[in-house]
Amino acid sequence: MLLDAKIPTGPLAEKWDKHRFDLKLVNPANKRKFDIIVVGSGLAGASASASLAEMGYNVKTFCIQDSPRRAHSIAAQGGINAAKNYQNDGDSIFRLFYDTIKGGDFRAREANVYRLAQVSNNIIDQCVAQGVPFAREYGGGLANRSFGGAQVSRTFYARGQTGQQLLLGAYGALMRQVKLGKVTMLPRQEMLDLVVEDGVARGIITRNLITGAIECHGAHAVVLATGGYGNAYFLSTNAMASNVTAAFRAYKRGAAMANPCFVQIHPTCIPVHGDYQSKLTLMSESLRNDGRVWVPIKPGDKRAPGDIPEAERDYYLEKKYPSFGNLVPRDVASRNAKEQCDAGKGVGDTGLAVYLDFADAIQRDSLATVQKKYGNLFHMYEKITAQNPTERPMMIYPAVHYAMGGLWVDYNLMSTIPGLFVLGEANFSDHGANRLGASALMQGLADGYFVIPATIGAYLAGHGSRNIDPTGQAFLATRKEAEGRISRLLTGGGKGAGKRTVDDFHRQLGLLLWEHCGMARNEKGLQEALQKIPAIREEFWHSAIVPGTGQSLNQSLERAGRVADFIDFAQVMVVDALQRKESCGCHLREESQTPENEALRDDSNYSHVAVWEYAGKDTLPTLHKEPLSFENVQPSQRSYK
């Protein structure tokens, strides 16, 4: 497999301009001759669909929810970064680029990240023009806040619902094109496979989730904007329907998967409280600005927090990291919380939680001040847990949050299958081994509004607009495979007693990954996971119960298909984690630590993107490496002591 990232030559700051000039264009009158399929309607999918339709392409957009507005981008709370430097605090495109590439622990491409920082400013302009009600200063200008430990205030926000407001902007633009007839919107449709003919992407196979009909859709290019795979862990902050199926099907058709083991684990989520738990809820990490993290010094101390005297509390982050204290980055905070719980010092009924205490902040600044800052978060916490964080310390625990890994793409966002483009969280491109706060929204919109409209034309111009026949051989063959899979899911499992539900398998897989392929990994655990996954797969296909039929709305069947792919995908994740014998970004490889037990990156051996090629059903994937070179920044080891 040839990995050509197609990074333009020339100075970093001029690459994107130069590239756009070098790209072939499609004549305005010819754009209507091209059909483009977009899968997913989150920030990346909706913004791409709208922008491509505005340019004149015929767009078909698919989503699994009942409306494009429900995509999980909607749940992003914190904000979106941009290098506007409105606060006059020394921000610049270069600084945003530098922070992002450093935050990613030097495992992303310089050119991609620089472009992201460049277009960040256009995104804000675009969203404001659409009427996105960002927070404002008294003078009417846009307000900013500092977020995720950034030294400058560059985050734009709309209360705690920035993702919602940005998505509604993109959704409005999308619906405008639906009205104009340039986008055909197909909700409640799930992509089951990618159709590849003569080596290029030609279309997709979908299941109409209402009628169960398996449909063939052809196009001159296919754009995947299907989000991340955090739900492989069963419990995550992702929405229930978020899944890896579209990306994984593309992988099996020849699109390489990059860095799948890079998964971000967010430190401040509401802890698990029972086996029935269906998802984890994130609490904004701004809480760590005033909350103090602690556990009892004595393992197994079951006293109520108020009964534990000051001298018997371990404020472990403040002790271990005196200069950053409770504000250490996400990965460090998460890892330390798990370490404390593993040592038996976790609190709450399950022992899988640590305290986040606001008592000192309340005493210092008054209850009213603290309430003003965090009132809505406290309210949300109390609704879920029935506990008031101003009276009893909040309990938090880390949860899977964001997938940095994803399908490999070049500078044009095209995968290793010509004509298949991948945007947003579904690709691997911009966050390296760790994503900074308020950067996910930025990347989704950068890809959709500004990158794909420029790059897709060059592919289309070079490939002609011949008619694509969705009843052709390639479509029928792929469709038949999808149908076969569905019938195996429906009949392979037992319908009798004693058999297991799909969720039960999903939970088992999730626990295995969390234990062995989570924040901290080691060779032994990963080997164990790799060994156990085939057995889970085997049992799943034999005894997972999937009631109902394929010819109607069947949510059990939908879940079964997704879990089947999560099981196969988990193997690729674990293989990738095994190969990367360094600590990096979001994860600690236990064999790779400094004498002070901090993460130790290994640039001489792992300064590359690990790119996995599907090698058949019973074979482990083949590794390819895209080397990373740094010409404009000097990779440095992170230190928060």
Next chain:
Amino acid sequence: MSNTSKIINLTLKIWRQENPASTGVFKNYPSGPISTDMSFLEMLDVVNEALTQQGEEPVAFDHDCREGICGACGTVINGQAHGHQQGTTLCQLHMRNFKDGDTIVIEPFRSRAFPLIKDLIVDRSALDTLVAEGGYVSVNTGGATEANAILIPQQTADQALDASECIGCGACVAACPNGSAMLFLSAKVSQLALLPQGQPERAKRALAMVRKMDELGFGNCGNERECEAACPKQISITNIARLNREYFKASLFSREK
């Protein structure tokens, strides 16, 4: 996890309907032991897992983010859309709000404009069609002016965001005796009428969206205020008053048709 956590048992009367053409019925299900820390949807998960084990088809219901923002979930609980707790989506309603031995009636949002698909799932695509009629600013990607060239007073931006918090769940329609979408529609019209970006299409938007609402089979507003009471985001009916003003102004003084 809370120290007040309890186990309760409930009787559920759930609307079961195979497809739009079949006849629906309420069926009784024992909930089995339910922790009061569960969310309502987690309780339904537990019931569905048990049904699946018995080889019966689980209850179909829409849900996704489970943190109260995507707007996918929503059924009528004991006669109230999203249940009795104010300002709460169904996924954020917790079982500690119910008592041991309670009978809970669970049925889909019922409204002419929301045809039933299966069990508790209805088709709310009419709301998307309504947005397509003008719930946006007609600006193409790329042509935007510098963001801070448009100054917006903080209070105005706050008011616009209050309206724009709508999650499009459709509870307002389900709660309205007339099946009206006025709260949903007025939230979008208000957001854009308040902001300078929305001015060029202000009159056209109000007229076109109201006309479309009528076409789609939604009823009209009768000032019952049920929508406001059911809204999980507590969108105010002052938005409906604003929409009425926008509509009259546009009908009387604009050249838009």
